[in-house]
Amino acid sequence: MTIRETTGESRLRALCELAEQVRELMDATTLTDVPEAELTAVTATLTEATERLRASARAAPQPFEFAPDGSLRHLGNAVTGAANPHALPLAVERDGAAVRADVRFRPLHEGPPGSVHGGISAMILDHLLGQAAAAAGFAGMTASLTVRYLKPVPYGAALLATAEHTRAEGRKSWAEGRISTQDGTTLVEATGLFITPAAWPARPPTPPEG
Numbered sequence: 001m002t003i004r005e006t007t008g009e010s011r012l013r014a015l016c017e018l019a020e021q022v023r024e025l026m027d028a029t030t031l032t033d034v035p036e037a038e039l040t041a042v043t044a045t046l047t048e049a050t051e052r053l054r055a056s057a058r059a060a061p062q063p064f065e066f067a068p069d070g071s072l073r074h075l076g077n078a079v080t081g082a083a084n085p086h087a088l089p090l091a092v093e094r095d096g097a098a099v100r101a102d103v104r105f106r107p108l109h110e111g112p113p114g115s116v117h118g119g120i121s122a123m124i125l126d127h128l129l130g131q132a133a134a135a136a137g138f139a140g141m142t143a144s145l146t147v148r149y150l151k152p153v154p155y156g157a158a159l160l161a162t163a164e165h166t167r168a169e170g171r172k173s174w175a176e177g178r179i180s181t182q183d184g185t186t187l188v189e190a191t192g193l194f195i196t197p198a199a200w201p202a203r204p205p206t207p208p209e210g
């Protein structure tokens with residue numbers, strides 16, 4: 001894992017604003033019902049905007065880096081990274097070896113008509129379980145993830161995702177978590193095995209919040 005010094009905060013803010021606008025664009029694209037000519041015109045505008053962004057490009061998304069307050073962050077992460085339009089972004093809060101995040105999926109995440117794609121739920125839980133393991137001091141890579149889909153996950157509703165570290169054995173560590181409604185009904189639950197690669201330090205740096 002390469003950790004670099006803080007990038008210019010003003011530029012990063014602009015990058016995060018761009019990513020947020022792209023999320024808005026993705027939502028609008030998913031739901032738009034404008035006439036075909038308008039679709040064609042917007043596509044031309046976006047093609048031009050895409051080329052402007054590609055005028056200068058990095059080889060990889062924003063890396064792990066230290067924020068001005070000293071915390072570690074990963075703005076390029078697909079789940080939590082504010083500079084990555086793919087991310088919700090999930091804002092993860094930590095309480096000891098447990099973590100929680102408010103989640104509101106969007107029509108963009110549709111799998112079966114009217115509900116969220118199972119792979120999207122699994123991605124959120126994978127990340128959250130990984131953060132729970134890391135919060136307990138056992139940061140690692142997902143070796144396996146078992147997901148049980150109990151009820152369809154709606155989009156548009158305020159949901160809660162929680163996870164906690166359960167046990168560790170050498171470099172292996174286990175966590176479990178779930179996505180629930182605000183009234184506590186579990187919709188999806190998961191257990192995961194995380195392995196700290198032998199090459200990593202024994203107790204790697206605390207992972208970024210959110």
Ligand SMILES: CCCCCCCC(=O)SCCNC(=O)CCNC(=O)[C@H](O)C(C)(C)COP(=O)(O)OP(=O)(O)OC[C@H]1O[C@@H](n2cnc3c(N)ncnc32)[C@H](O)[C@@H]1OP(=O)(O)O
Binds near residue numbers: 141170195207
């Ligand atoms: C901090 C923010 C949270 C981030 C959360 C998001 C996490 C992710 O999405 S990570 C991305 C997805 N995961 C990956 O890409 C992982 C790819 N796999 C790997 O890199 C490696 O296989 C890795 C690191 C998991 C294990 O490799 P390595 O350390 O060489 O394992 P190895 O030495 O062979 O085995 C160690 C132990 O784990 C066990 N093990 C290894 N792989 C697995 C597996 N897939 N399933 C079950 N057990 C396994 C072995 O049997 C062994 O057990 P024991 O010690 O009891 O004999």
